[in-house]
Amino acid sequence: MAKSTVTLEEFHALVGTKFEPGPWITIAQDRINTFADCTEDHQFIHIDEEAAKQTPFGGTIAHGFLTLSMLVKMIEEVGAMPDNIVMGMNYGFDKIRFLSPVRAGKRVRANVELLSLTEKEGGRLLIKQGISVEIEGEETPALVAEWLNMVVCA
Secondary structure, three states: OOOEEEOHHHHHHOOOOEOOOOOOEEOOHHHHHHHHHHHOOOOHHHHOHHHHOOOOOOOOEOOHHHHHHOHHHHOOOOOEEEOOEEEEEEEEEEEEEEOOOOEOOOEEEEEEEEEEEEEOHHHEEEEEEEEEEEEOOOOOOOEEEEEEEEEEEO
């Protein structure tokens, strides 16, 4: 399933909308290990299952940046986008907070709110989304962020 496409006018009308959450994604230990290898962040709390059992977390946890990097996947089916997009780019974040660790084997999903749209010169559109990454069965989200994307419209 893909995001729905709407006219630019309809997209503006969606500002303030909280969309249905995305699908659950399992953060398995092999994904954590691969991320550790890719980033060269091999802190024991992420990869050493025996040592991590002795911590307050009771086992390994995902890197915060792994959870953050999964946002692209987590929101690919969430919400809507204008129907005339030529390309899009990650523009950055206004805010990121890591609130709760994601334990290996847990499932996460994104909750998205369209916070604002700003039309720029050259058919560009700056999109700000409020993101909360929910951890299945837990009250506190893994992270909250205000994510900026720049899209070029035809």
